[in-house]
Amino acid sequence: MADFNNTNLADFSGIWVFCEQRQGKLQPTVLELISEGRKLADDMGVELCGLLLGGKGVGDAMAKDLCAYGADKVLVCEDDKLETYTTDAYAKVICDTVMAKKPEIMLIAATNIGRDLGPRCAARLHTGLTADCTHLDVDVEKYAAFLKEASTLPQEQLDALNREDRNLKMTRPAFGGHLMATIICPRFRPQMATVRPGVLKKGAYDDSKQVVTEAVAVNLSDSDLQTKVLEVIKEAKELVDLTGAEVVVSVGRGISKDVEGGIKLAEELAAEFGGVVGGSRAAIDSGWLSADHQVGQTGKTVHPKLYIALGISGAIQHKAGMQDSECIVAVNKNDGAPIFDVADYGICGDLYKVVPLMIEAIKAAKAAK
Amino acid sequence: MKVIVCVKQVPDTSGKVAVNPDGTLNRASMATIINPDDKNAIEAALALKDATGCEVVAVTMGPPPAEGMLRELIAMGADRGVLVSGREFGGSDTFATSQILAAAIKKIGLDDDDIVMCGRQAIDGDTAQVGSQIAEKLNIPQISYAAQITKDGKKVTVKRMLEDGYMTIETQTPCLLTCIKELNTPRYMSVGGIFECYSKPVDVYDYNTLKDDPLIDPATIGLKGSPTNIFKSFTPPQKGQGRMLDGADRATCDELAAELLKKHII
Numbered sequence: 001m002a003d004f005n006n007t008n009l010a011d012f013s014g015i016w017v018f019c020e021q022r023q024g025k026l027q028p029t030v031l032e033l034i035s036e037g038r039k040l041a042d043d044m045g046v047e048l049c050g051l052l053l054g055g056k057g058v059g060d061a062m063a064k065d066l067c068a069y070g071a072d073k074v075l076v077c078e079d080d081k082l083e084t085y086t087t088d089a090y091a092k093v094i095c096d097t098v099m100a101k102k103p104e105i106m107l108i109a110a111t112n113i114g115r116d117l118g119p120r121c122a123a124r125l126h127t128g129l130t131a132d133c134t135h136l137d138v139d140v141e142k143y144a145a146f147l148k149e150a151s152t153l154p155q156e157q158l159d160a161l162n163r164e165d166r167n168l169k170m171t172r173p174a175f176g177g178h179l180m181a182t183i184i185c186p187r188f189r190p191q192m193a194t195v196r197p198g199v200l201k202k203g204a205y206d207d208s209k210q211v212v213t214e215a216v217a218v219n220l221s222d223s224d225l226q227t228k229v230l231e232v233i234k235e236a237k238e239l240v241d242l243t244g245a246e247v248v249v250s251v252g253r254g255i256s257k258d259v260e261g262g263i264k265l266a267e268e269l270a271a272e273f274g275g276v277v278g279g280s281r282a283a284i285d286s287g288w289l290s291a292d293h294q295v296g297q298t299g300k301t302v303h304p305k306l307y308i309a310l311g312i313s314g315a316i317q318h319k320a321g322m323q324d325s326e327c328i329v330a331v332n333k334n335d336g337a338p339i340f341d342v343a344d345y346g347i348c349g350d351l352y353k354v355v356p357l358m359i360e361a362i363k364a365a366k367a368a369k
Numbered sequence: 370m371k372v373i374v375c376v377k378q379v380p381d382t383s384g385k386v387a388v389n390p391d392g393t394l395n396r397a398s399m400a401t402i403i404n405p406d407d408k409n410a411i412e413a414a415l416a417l418k419d420a421t422g423c424e425v426v427a428v429t430m431g432p433p434p435a436e437g438m439l440r441e442l443i444a445m446g447a448d449r450g451v452l453v454s455g456r457e458f459g460g461s462d463t464f465a466t467s468q469i470l471a472a473a474i475k476k477i478g479l480d481d482d483d484i485v486m487c488g489r490q491a492i493d494g495d496t497a498q499v500g501s502q503i504a505e506k507l508n509i510p511q512i513s514y515a516a517q518i519t520k521d522g523k524k525v526t527v528k529r530m531l532e533d534g535y536m537t538i539e540t541q542t543p544c545l546l547t548c549i550k551e552l553n554t555p556r557y558m559s560v561g562g563i564f565e566c567y568s569k570p571v572d573v574y575d576y577n578t579l580k581d582d583p584l585i586d587p588a589t590i591g592l593k594g595s596p597t598n599i600f601k602s603f604t605p606p607q608k609g610q611g612r613m614l615d616g617a618d619r620a621t622c623d624e625l626a627a628e629l630l631k632k633h634i635i
Binding site for chain 1: 380462467493496497498499500501505506509512526531532533534536538541544551589595596597599600601602603604605606611618623625626628629635
């Protein structure tokens with residue numbers, strides 16, 4: 001297997017995006033990857049392909065959207081055995097197709113499925129995989145411009161970058177977001193990355209784009225499948241849309257003395273802005289809020305217009321998920337809490353006393369407007 | 370039957386993270402802990418041991434002091450530990466790490482009715498890749514994000530979490546499972562376990578122990594054998610200094626509301 005990747009890197013060309021679908025529904029984050037892939041493909045002057053696996057008819061259902069968001073072509077692998085995701089079937093079909101067609105870059109959404117599939121494929125293909133990326137570049141000028149904004153590296157280091165470099169530069173937070181690292185995979189192809197959902201921006205929908213598909217022959221037998229999916233349960237509970245919300249009010253350990261009261265206050269405050277309630281890892285680990293509410297390195301990354309942190313100390317794991325919010329307000333009893341380092345406005349006080357006053361003040365400000 | 374649990378000793382990133390001037394992590398100044406998800410993997414293994422009497426082997430790759438963590442795991446109930454340690458292994462990315470751990474698991478011996486368990490991901494790298502990659506190198510099925518595990522003979526049934534629900538998946542041993550915190554509540558070390566933890570074996574596997582395995586090739590392990598390299602590491606710029614508002618009364622809140630109004634948020 002290793003011989004395959006040790007062949008000439010120049011044999012590899014084009015960018016692929018794995019188009020994850022569940023029960024016949026394209027995962028929305030795939031369109032973010034298609035839009036990002038489009039930009040990279042334009043920088044490199046190569047083709048952008050969607051790689052779509054599913055049951056019969058999946059290509060007809062999804063190729064149009066994928067092309068409208070920027071794919072030049074959709075490679076469609078249809079088989080009854082691909083209707084529901086299994087690691088075995090998907091990894092085999094993807095690796096077979098990669099070996100046959102040799103893309104130089106493959107992007108996968110860092111969902112629970114993508115993070116199961118990506119490493120299995122990378123290990124089989126003998127190539128590198130960078131997990132949970134938040135920024136991608138090929139073009140060095142663009143990468144330098146990104147570093148100028150997003151890092152404290154001195155200008156000399158940015159000037160010294162080799163402008164000819166065409167490797168994919170995959171940037172991700174490390175150690176709970178305290179450090180950023182740019183990873184490369186210079187010796188093997190394809191260069192693979194899983195990309196954090198909700199971070200890259202979805203581009204414009206262009207209805208006029210031609211829909212181009214290519215059917216890929218699927219070669220799967222029962223003996224390829226070592227796991228069997230007995231059931232897929234979609235939980236009925238309404239999941240909170242943290243990444244789409246314009247205002248997020250989050251609670252942390254500071255509500256421990258009256259959990260119900262604290263959450264109620266957060267809900268009332270969020271309601272003033274039409275926002276939603278989130279929580280720190282402490283709030284989720286303590287069982288106060290369900291996991292879909294978690295903001296942070298292991299939860300969701302949010303960048304709302306307004307983020308209000310109530311009783312959250314601001315561990316780096318939390319800050320990693322919210323520090324890019326446009327405006328941050330923090331309320332905490334401890335004036336040394338690290339959350340105040342990233343807050344635009346800090347109030348040192350008891351949230352149970354401050355939040356009701358805040359709600360009154362906001363109501364008054366709205367009325368006076 | 371046995372359960373082999375892969376465990377990692379990690380810096381405690383929940384507190385203050387110390388960074389060297391060159392942008393790398395100052396590990397020496399930070400406390401180390403057992404990676405939290407790995408504790409759920411150990412607990413799942415120990416629960417199987419309680420039910421079936423199977424053997425539990427904890428394996429870790431790391432520097433020699435990681436032996437202390439293996440002793441802790443033995444005090445929790447593991448039967449023995451394996452420390453995979455060697456200069457040749459240093460600087461491995463997830464691909465190279467999985468080559469080495471897969472070779473170590475083969476050396477321990479993976480029998481027909483055995484299970485390998487890992488935590489979902491480690492808090493230092495947050496990649497969640499090594500488990501799946503070990504499964505591929507061992508050519509065994511994997512089920513990640515396990516929130517419930519039942520074993521009946523060679524049949525293993527797992528509730529595998531998704532963002533919007535879950536799947537129930539069935540497979541056969543030998544297989545690899547990655548465990549999440551919803552799976553269980555890890556037990557503490559027992560007093561008896563602490564007394565006995567130094568009387569149970571911890572084997573050390575170095576390069577020479579594993580070098581006959583085809584997975585252990587200088588071209589596929591360590592820094593040189595890692596497909597990925599760090600190109601740059603950097604710290605994000607500090608956000609422009611915000612300000613602390615005076616007091617915590619209604620006037621303070623009015624001042625805040627005025628600022629939010631100015632920014633067109635209200």
